[in-house]
Amino acid sequence: MLRVEHSTVRFDGRTALDDVTLDVGDGEVVTVLGPSGSGKTTLLRVIAGLQRPDQGRVVLDGRDLASVPPHRRGIGLVFQDHALFHHRDVAGNVAFGLRMRNEPAAAIGRRVRDMLELVGLSGFEDRSVATLSGGEQQRVALARALAPGPRVLLLDEPLGSLDRRLRDRLLDDLARLFAEVQVTAIYVTHDQAEAFALGDRVAVMRTGRLVQVGTPDAIWAQPADADLAHFLGLRNVRDGSVVRPEAVLVRVGGGDGNGVVLAAIRQGPTVRLVVSLDSGETLEALVTSLEHPEPGDRVSVEIDPAGIVELP
Numbered sequence: 603m604l605r606v607e608h609s610t611v612r613f614d615g616r617t618a619l620d621d622v623t624l625d626v627g628d629g630e631v632v633t634v635l636g637p638s639g640s641g642k643t644t645l646l647r648v649i650a651g652l653q654r655p656d657q658g659r660v661v662l663d664g665r666d667l668a669s670v671p672p673h674r675r676g677i678g679l680v681f682q683d684h685a686l687f688h689h690r691d692v693a694g695n696v697a698f699g700l701r702m703r704n705e706p707a708a709a710i711g712r713r714v715r716d717m718l719e720l721v722g723l724s725g726f727e728d729r730s731v732a733t734l735s736g737g738e739q740q741r742v743a744l745a746r747a748l749a750p751g752p753r754v755l756l757l758d759e760p761l762g763s764l765d766r767r768l769r770d771r772l773l774d775d776l777a778r779l780f781a782e783v784q785v786t787a788i789y790v791t792h793d794q795a796e797a798f799a800l801g802d803r804v805a806v807m808r809t810g811r812l813v814q815v816g817t818p819d820a821i822w823a824q825p826a827d828a829d830l831a832h833f834l835g836l837r838n839v840r841d842g843s844v845v846r847p848e849a850v851l852v853r854v855g856g857g858d859g860n861g862v863v864l865a866a867i868r869q870g871p872t873v874r875l876v877v878s879l880d881s882g883e884t885l886e887a888l889v890t891s892l893e894h895p896e897p898g899d900r901v902s903v904e905i906d907p908a909g910i911v912e913l914p
């Protein structure tokens with residue numbers, strides 16, 4: 603459906619996007635995950651037609667978009683700073699793209715109502731956007747982008763400016779909404795949890811390149827390299843492979859033991875143990891029980907071979 607082909611963007615000799623090829627299927631949500639400066643926004647700008655690639659091209663439904671200006675690409679945009687029109691009310695914002703197409707007023711009114719219902723803002727039509735909370739503004743931005751029925755929706759850190767709790771809630775809403783409207787979307791984030799929760803597939807970017815593209819399960823099962831494994835929180839790298847923290851089994855007592863607990867950090871339902879082995883190695887383990895070893899405890903550590911992932 604959408605294909606970015608061997609696209610490269612250079613700024614003053616520095617490569618922001620490096621030979622990126624990415625296919626997005628009809629109705630698919632691809633999340634682009636990468637650290638700051640890795641080229642995520644540049645990729646979206648190339649797809650939207652806001653940045654011409656030095657090499658490569660963008661193809662939508664078999665058509666090369668090179669000569670198609672941004673507003674004719676059938677692409678909806680949602681950015682972090684929502685960029686709403688502050689002199690218009692909510693309905694005026696959502697209706698914007700429809701007015702540009704000279705649709706009849708009655709049809710616009712219906713569509714605006716439907717979109718506001720979709721994002722959970724029924725009845726907000728006449729509110730001034732300046733009086734909305736950050737989360738509400740972001741929903742309006744989403745409704746505005748969806749209203750013209752775009753072929754592809756591009757979202758650039760749309761939850762970036764919101765606090766954690768609101769993000770989690772909007773994340774659930776977004777997942778439901780994407781499934782409901784069957785929209786094809788590319789969603790950029792530097793947050794791993796967000797990328798894995800929303801993406802049918804995750805495209806991992808680093809220094810302008812796609813390092814790995816795959817389902818969340820596939821990436822988690824087999825990260826492309828040690829850096830990505832580390833980025834995903836898999837810190838037990840030994841001899842070119844990764845030991846998953848849940849495969850590091852830690853018992854208190856039982857013989858002399860072979861290590862000492864350095865730290866026990868509760869993270870919601872799990873506790874992350876950092877264990878220093880007598881061999882000099884440090885390993886992280888995940889424990890799900892309420893009771894867990896404490897720092898200073900001598901422990902026996904075993905590794906379940908099933909949890910060892912070979913890195914290429």
Ligand SMILES: Nc1ncnc2c1ncn2[C@@H]1O[C@H](COP(=O)(O)OP(=O)(O)OP(=O)(O)O)[C@@H](O)[C@H]1O
Binds near residue numbers: 613614645
């Ligand atoms: N208009 C520009 N002129 C010069 N350099 C640019 C321009 N736009 C982006 N860059 C550079 O290209 C690289 C990629 O930038 P980009 O904005 O795509 O990263 P990003 O992954 O979106 O980062 P962030 O997570 O911080 O938004 C960066 O090094 C950035 O400084």
Ligand SMILES: [Mg+2]
Binds near residue numbers: 644758
């Ligand atoms: Mg960016």
